[in-house]
Amino acid sequence: MKRNIRLLIEYDGGRYRGWQKQGKNADADTIQGRLEQVLSRMTGEDVQLIGSGRTDAGVHALGQVANFHTDCGMSCGEIRDYLTRYLPADIGILKVSDAGERFHSRLNAAEKTYCYRIAVPGVPHVFDRKYLWHFPEPLDMKKMEQAADFLTGRHDFKGFSSIKRTKKSTVRELYAIDIEKKEKEILISFTGNGFLHNMVRILTGTLVEIGCGRKQPEDVLTVLQTKDRQDAGMTAPPQGLFLVSVKY
Amino acid sequence: MKRNIRLLIEYDGGRYRGWQKQGKNADADTIQGRLEQVLSRMTGEDVQLIGSGRTDAGVHALGQVANFHTDCGMSCGEIRDYLTRYLPADIGILKVSDAGERFHSRLNAAEKTYCYRIAVPGVPHVFDRKYLWHFPEPLDMKKMEQAADFLTGRHDFKGFSSIKRTKKSTVRELYAIDIEKKEKEILISFTGNGFLHNMVRILTGTLVEIGCGRKQPEDVLTVLQTKDRQDAGMTAPPQGLFLVSVKY
Structure with missing residues (x-):
C-alpha cells in the first residue's frame, strides 16, 4: 500500500x-507545478499533489496543506530536507508527516482561515510593501465591522464570488470576520467552512468600499439577497491575501 | 537664514x-540621489542632502538620518506627505523635523547601531528571504561570542575594513556586539562610535568563519594586531545588513 x-x-x-x-508545459509557473516537479524527481514517480484548495495568482500562503501518494521510502525529515534544498526560496516546507490512508487535503478540509492586509495610507511599508493592498483612503472601522456582522453566518455567498453558473451549492458558513486596526495596517481575518472562487477578495473589496463611504453596511444584505456579483464591491488585489491555515 | x-x-x-x-546622471540609482531629486522638485532648489554615513549597495536602513538646508516654507507634515507620495515604495520617511542651525548628520553622529541577519540553515524564510544571509552551515554561538568579546572596546579596526591607505584614524570604539539566536535566524547587533568602510560586513564574515570552525576566536586578536585585511574573514553579503539607528 502506498x-x-x-x-x-x-x-x-x-x-x-x-x-x-x-x-x-507550465509547471514552473504554479506552486502545485513546482512542487510536483521536485516531488517527482525525488521519488522517481509521477506525483499528483492534492491541495486543500486553489489560491489565485499573486496570493500567498502561510499554511497551505497538500498530500500525495508514494512508494518512496525516505523519512519525513529526509523529504523535508530534499524539498527545502530543491524548491525555490519563495516556497517553504514547514512540515512533512505521514497521513492516514484516507486523508484528502481538499475533501476533508473542515475550516479555513484567510487574512487580508490593507496598508494605512501615508505610512511607509518599505519591507512588506509587496504584501499589502495600498488603498489610498482612510477607512471607517465601525461601518466595516457592522457589515462584517451581517456577513457572518450561513449564507448563499454567490453574489460575493466570480462563479458564473454552477450546479454546486454556493452556500457557505462564515464563522468569523475579525477586523483589527494595527499601527500600520488593517488586518481582516475570515474563518469559514469553505470559500467560493474570489470570495475573500470580493468580501474585502466590498468591506473597503463600505469603509471609505462608497457603500453602506446594509448593502451587503442586498448582495446576499440578489446573489448578483454586480451588487457587491470590487475584487481586492491578490497581493494582500494570505491563506493562513486549514483545519481537518 | 535657511x-x-x-x-x-x-x-x-x-x-x-x-x-x-x-x-x-545616476540619481535614480542611489538613495541619496533619489531623495535629492524629490527634495529639489519639492523646494525648487538644488538640495544637497547630508547623510549620517554611506551604506553599501544592497544594504538596508531602518533608521538612517539625513539633513538638508532650504528656504522652503512647507510644514514638516507637508514635507513628509510630499516625500511619501513621490518617493518609490522602497524608501520611506519615518520622521521630518526642524533641526538646530548647526546640526550635521554626519559630523554630529555620536553612536551607530547596525544589525546583521543570518538565516538558520534548512528553515524556510519565504517572506524575508531577501533580507538574510543564507549561510549553509550551523554556527557555534559560544565561539562567536568569545570572539565578539575580544572585538568589543577601543581598537584599530583597519584590518576589518576595506580601506587601503588613509591618513585618517582607523581607531573606533565598539560599545557592544550582541549575538542573539532566534528560532529562524541569528541576529548580530553592533553598536559603536563609528564604523569603517565594510567594517560590519567583514566583522560579520569573520564571526561566521569562527562560528563554522574555519577560524578560531583568538584569530581576531591577530587581525587587531597585524591590521591586515588578509587575516580577517570574508565580507558578508550586503542583503543581511541593516543600519538600525544613529544617535547624536
Missing part, C-alpha cells in the same frame, strides 16, 4: 500564476 | 547602488 504524505507549505505567490497547475 | 530639516529614513537597499550619489 504512503500518503501530508505537507504544510508556505509561499510567496507574487511570481506565480496561482496554486493550480495550468497544463503539462 | 531652515535645517532633519529626516529619519528607512529603505530597502536591494535595487540601489548604495546611499551615496555616484554622479549627476
Whole structure:
C-alpha cells in the first residue's frame, strides 16, 4: 500500500500564476507545478499533489496543506530536507508527516482561515510593501465591522464570488470576520467552512468600499439577497491575501 | 537664514547602488540621489542632502538620518506627505523635523547601531528571504561570542575594513556586539562610535568563519594586531545588513 504524505507549505505567490497547475508545459509557473516537479524527481514517480484548495495568482500562503501518494521510502525529515534544498526560496516546507490512508487535503478540509492586509495610507511599508493592498483612503472601522456582522453566518455567498453558473451549492458558513486596526495596517481575518472562487477578495473589496463611504453596511444584505456579483464591491488585489491555515 | 530639516529614513537597499550619489546622471540609482531629486522638485532648489554615513549597495536602513538646508516654507507634515507620495515604495520617511542651525548628520553622529541577519540553515524564510544571509552551515554561538568579546572596546579596526591607505584614524570604539539566536535566524547587533568602510560586513564574515570552525576566536586578536585585511574573514553579503539607528 502506498504512503500518503501530508505537507504544510508556505509561499510567496507574487511570481506565480496561482496554486493550480495550468497544463503539462507550465509547471514552473504554479506552486502545485513546482512542487510536483521536485516531488517527482525525488521519488522517481509521477506525483499528483492534492491541495486543500486553489489560491489565485499573486496570493500567498502561510499554511497551505497538500498530500500525495508514494512508494518512496525516505523519512519525513529526509523529504523535508530534499524539498527545502530543491524548491525555490519563495516556497517553504514547514512540515512533512505521514497521513492516514484516507486523508484528502481538499475533501476533508473542515475550516479555513484567510487574512487580508490593507496598508494605512501615508505610512511607509518599505519591507512588506509587496504584501499589502495600498488603498489610498482612510477607512471607517465601525461601518466595516457592522457589515462584517451581517456577513457572518450561513449564507448563499454567490453574489460575493466570480462563479458564473454552477450546479454546486454556493452556500457557505462564515464563522468569523475579525477586523483589527494595527499601527500600520488593517488586518481582516475570515474563518469559514469553505470559500467560493474570489470570495475573500470580493468580501474585502466590498468591506473597503463600505469603509471609505462608497457603500453602506446594509448593502451587503442586498448582495446576499440578489446573489448578483454586480451588487457587491470590487475584487481586492491578490497581493494582500494570505491563506493562513486549514483545519481537518 | 535657511531652515535645517532633519529626516529619519528607512529603505530597502536591494535595487540601489548604495546611499551615496555616484554622479549627476545616476540619481535614480542611489538613495541619496533619489531623495535629492524629490527634495529639489519639492523646494525648487538644488538640495544637497547630508547623510549620517554611506551604506553599501544592497544594504538596508531602518533608521538612517539625513539633513538638508532650504528656504522652503512647507510644514514638516507637508514635507513628509510630499516625500511619501513621490518617493518609490522602497524608501520611506519615518520622521521630518526642524533641526538646530548647526546640526550635521554626519559630523554630529555620536553612536551607530547596525544589525546583521543570518538565516538558520534548512528553515524556510519565504517572506524575508531577501533580507538574510543564507549561510549553509550551523554556527557555534559560544565561539562567536568569545570572539565578539575580544572585538568589543577601543581598537584599530583597519584590518576589518576595506580601506587601503588613509591618513585618517582607523581607531573606533565598539560599545557592544550582541549575538542573539532566534528560532529562524541569528541576529548580530553592533553598536559603536563609528564604523569603517565594510567594517560590519567583514566583522560579520569573520564571526561566521569562527562560528563554522574555519577560524578560531583568538584569530581576531591577530587581525587587531597585524591590521591586515588578509587575516580577517570574508565580507558578508550586503542583503543581511541593516543600519538600525544613529544617535547624536
